[in-house]
Amino acid sequence: MEPIRETMKRVVNAPSFSERYDAMKKEVLEHPGVLKFLKQHEEEIDGPTVEKGMGKLYEYIDQSHDCNKCPNLGGCINHLKGFEPNLVLERGNIGISYTKCRLKTAEDNKRHASSLIHSMYMPKEVMAARIENFELDDRRLPAFRAVDEFLENSTGPDSLPEKGLYLYGKFGTGKSYLLSAVANELAEINVKTVLVFVPEFMREMKQAIGDHTLQEKIEYVKKADVLMLDDIGAEAMSSWTRDEVLGTILHYRMAERLPTFMSSNFSYSELAHHLTYTQRGEKEDLKAARIMERIETLTVPVKLEGENRRNK
Structure with missing residues (x-):
């Protein structure tokens, strides 16, 4: 049997191998x-x-x-x-x-950004919203400009404007989409955002009394770097959810000067009327006024007009 060393020498010195090696070497060195x-x-x-x-x-x-x-x-x-x-x-x-x-860097950044957004009961398609995909026309421009100004003044978790926006307008004009788009933009600069669909959140708060998680959930929401309350006014408001849940959250954020966004089908005055009357039909002007004072301190009202895009 031929020794392996001799075999290797013969293979290496074979014309075909030598040619392939020279070609590979040329490719490498060029x-x-x-x-x-x-x-x-x-x-x-x-x-x-x-x-x-x-x-x-x-x-x-x-x-x-x-x-x-x-x-x-x-x-x-x-x-x-x-x-x-x-x-x-x-x-x-x-x-x-x-x-x-x-x-991989882009993928890791995307995953990191997603981890900075906590959605509570928000639809997945809304959570994928991006500012660049927000369709602009004259009626939607004021809301877009207000959002753009907030983002321009946001440079990181420790440098955010104190006031968020109160986006209001008819059903389906893109308020929820715009909130989510802002959350995704903020994630790019490492800002944590909690988005809450208010009607479902209020229903869960009632259940949370029974499983003893009420305080924990309220604490989590009220301390978010940026809080977005979507569709406020669509819930069936009781005195308890208005004063002990919503009121507690807004009072903390007002005291700590934490930016808060809201969306609603109601204007400020219409929301005040909604908050005045409880599920039992009780009229509580003073308590509603307290909530509205906090909302007006925390947000700047911006009307988002346009057609109902959910029916397109």
Whole structure:
């Protein structure tokens, strides 16, 4: 039997192998990334070092760089999915290190942003809203400008305007969508937002008395960096939900100067009327006025007009 060393020598010296190796070596040494690396380390790398590191150099050029060979993160061709190779010099030898690629960075950023938004009973399609997809016309422009101004003045969790917006208008004009779009924009600057669909939230608060989670849930909502109360006024308001739940949340946020957004089919005056009358028909002007004072302190009213887009 022929010794393995002799076999390897014969294979390596075979014309076909030699030609393929020369072609591979030429491809490697003409690669822009390799040329740049060798230029940067020309005083440290000699011919034998290049020859010894040819396997690593080929491994480098055979992969995707700046995601140029990958259709998406799932289709990444690299040895470590989501990471791209970088040539390095390690103790005089050529090696490879891996760093996160731009597709994985974008995906991780997206996941991080999603983790900063806590939705309570909001539809999934609304939660995917983006500012750039908000359809503009003359009637919707004032609301868009108000939102844009808030975002322009928001630079991070510790630098937010004290007042949020009270978006009001007819059913289906895009108020919930715009709230969610703002939440997604704020997540890009690491601001945590809690979005609450008020009618369902109030129903859960009544159930929370029985399972002893009422205080915990109120604490969570009232302390959010940014709180968005969607469809306020659509709930069947009792004295208890108005004063002990809504009132408690708004009082804390007013005292702590935490930005709060709201959406409603009612204007301020119409909401005041709604809050005045309880489910039992009791008229409580003073208590309603207290809630409205907090709402007016926390928000700037902006009317969002337009057609009902849910019927399009």
